[in-house]
Amino acid sequence: MKFNDLLLGILVLLGGIAIYVSALGFTDIPGQAYGAGTMPRAIAIFAGCLGLFMIAKAAIAGTRMPRLELSGWVRSRRSVLSVVVALVLIVFYIVAAPSIGFVPASLVVMAVLMLTLKTRPLTAIAVSVLACVVIQQAFGRLLLVPLPRSEFLEFLW
Structure with missing residues (x-):
């Protein structure tokens, strides 16, 4: 689908407002200058400014009615299948993920998605394994994000 700048600017602005409003409920960390809502609010402000810029650019260019066009990829069965596979x-x-854990679930997701997108099987599996381990270590160990754990891979972490 193709959106013109006016419609896309409105959507980005509304998304920024929604993110900002939802981040207002995040609590601050005692003794810290920032809290859980700092990054979402910063992203929301950036998105709001970007949306306003896109709306202004479209208004200056004379765009009147928000238009929605179907792009060429929508007519391709393979592309539509890829989108459906991604959503599934x-x-x-x-x-x-809550029952089998982050690593097995994300490994399946990445490998299947790469194979659907015609990546070579060996490359897809190698990249999936490496990415899962790196993401798990980065988020689970460094950032202390509680990722779903696997009962049968407990020995790894």
Whole structure:
């Protein structure tokens, strides 16, 4: 789908406002100058400014009516299948990760998505394994984000 700048600017502005409002409920960390809402608020402000810029640019260019056009990829079965597979994998991760853990669930998601996008099998598996371990270590160990744990891979972490 193709959006013109006016419609996309409105969507980005509304998204920025929604992120900012939802981040207002995040609590501050005692003794810290920043809290859990700092980055979401910063991203929301950036998105709001970007949305306003896009709206102003479209208004100066004389764009009148927000228009929605279907792009060429929508006519391709392979592209539509890739989007459907991506959406199914997101649902799979949401459902499966709490019970089987982050590493197995994300490994399946990344490998299947790469294979759907015609990546060589050996490359897809190698990159999936490496990415899962790096993401788990970065978020689980360094940033202390509680990722879903796996009962049968407990020995790794």
